[in-house]
Amino acid sequence: MGSSVAIEVSHLSKVYEGKVTAVEDITFQVSQGEVFGLLGPNGAGKTTTMRVLITVLRPTGGSARVLGLDVVAQATKVRQLIGYVPQERAIDRFLTGREHLQLLASLYHLPKDRAAKRIEEVLKLVNLEDKADEVARNYSGGMKRKLDIACGLIPDPKVLFMDEPTLGLDVQSRLKIWEHIRELKARGITIMLTTNYLDEADQLCDRLAIIDGGRVKAIGAPNELKSGLGGDVVTLTLAPGDLDRVEGLAQALKAQEGVRAVSVKQNVLDIRVTSPEKTLPAILNQVVARRCQLEFVEYHRPRLDDVFLAHAGRRIDNPDDSAVP
Numbered sequence: 001m002g003s004s005v006a007i008e009v010s011h012l013s014k015v016y017e018g019k020v021t022a023v024e025d026i027t028f029q030v031s032q033g034e035v036f037g038l039l040g041p042n043g044a045g046k047t048t049t050m051r052v053l054i055t056v057l058r059p060t061g062g063s064a065r066v067l068g069l070d071v072v073a074q075a076t077k078v079r080q081l082i083g084y085v086p087q088e089r090a091i092d093r094f095l096t097g098r099e100h101l102q103l104l105a106s107l108y109h110l111p112k113d114r115a116a117k118r119i120e121e122v123l124k125l126v127n128l129e130d131k132a133d134e135v136a137r138n139y140s141g142g143m144k145r146k147l148d149i150a151c152g153l154i155p156d157p158k159v160l161f162m163d164e165p166t167l168g169l170d171v172q173s174r175l176k177i178w179e180h181i182r183e184l185k186a187r188g189i190t191i192m193l194t195t196n197y198l199d200e201a202d203q204l205c206d207r208l209a210i211i212d213g214g215r216v217k218a219i220g221a222p223n224e225l226k227s228g229l230g231g232d233v234v235t236l237t238l239a240p241g242d243l244d245r246v247e248g249l250a251q252a253l254k255a256q257e258g259v260r261a262v263s264v265k266q267n268v269l270d271i272r273v274t275s276p277e278k279t280l281p282a283i284l285n286q287v288v289a290r291r292c293q294l295e296f297v298e299y300h301r302p303r304l305d306d307v308f309l310a311h312a313g314r315r316i317d318n319p320d321d322s323a324v325p
């Protein structure tokens, strides 16, 4: 009925047992047909947000709607329209892939003939037809994940929630899972996933929210977020012996015209500049004036890791990074 909003999260908060604030005042919307990602490090609050949306956790503040239905007041209806692929595998080693799917179909009260048809469909969707009658014990990590996804698809959901769909998988299996997710999108399914992989967020998601410490730091399409940073990133690697001079150089560069931000990790400086052509000579002059020894210079267009650093104040993979805003 006109509305193209699939998921609407408004000032959502979740405090566990009155003391652990996992999610704080989160607001975002997902349009129908989108692949939307929550990108953040471990402990950012991704799973908590997702579990509120799939109605298994009650928010302690704010509200959320899925396909127009309130996840608290209309939880039963929400459940009938969604699928969920959890972060941790719930696969029984002794059952075959098909038996898992049959079990789920009966949990969803699918009539026998419809269940059989649906099971064939989802097996085909994730390319598991050939392995359907093998016990899950013999499945590789990638195959188990495909079976997880097939399970999430049994109810024929309009919206599919996937928590870390490719966590721990090898590159080939990850690419396969991405293909399946794109295929689901092509079928009109709205997909919300969580990830702490920058490339996954970048290449798979139409839009994403960067989340850290339970808060949304930035929202947008990957390209919007990157171009929103403005300018390029110059990376200087100094000789390891220059460690004591790095901080002084960073401070001097921060004061330099055309430099928007500087962040330091050991002997490496990431310098965000409006125009590298104009600013690079001034940067190099500072390096020389401070008698720093340059080992390596590189500059690149902003990447998603630069976006994360700019908004969260640290790198996603190295929680101990320090940054000079």
Ligand SMILES: Nc1ncnc2c1ncn2[C@@H]1O[C@H](COP(=O)(O)OP(=O)(O)O)[C@@H](O)[C@H]1O
Binding pocket: 016, 017, 020, 021, 022, 040, 041, 042, 043, 044, 045, 046, 047, 048, 049
């Ligand atoms: N059941 C729980 N009880 C108490 N604290 C929890 C519980 N589940 C998660 N947390 C805490 O909430 C924060 C967010 O966790 P989570 O949503 O799992 O993050 P993510 O999925 O991004 O790794 C973390 O600090 C975590 O330790």
Ligand SMILES: [Mg+2]
Binding pocket: 046, 047, 048, 087, 163
């Ligand atoms: Mg999680």
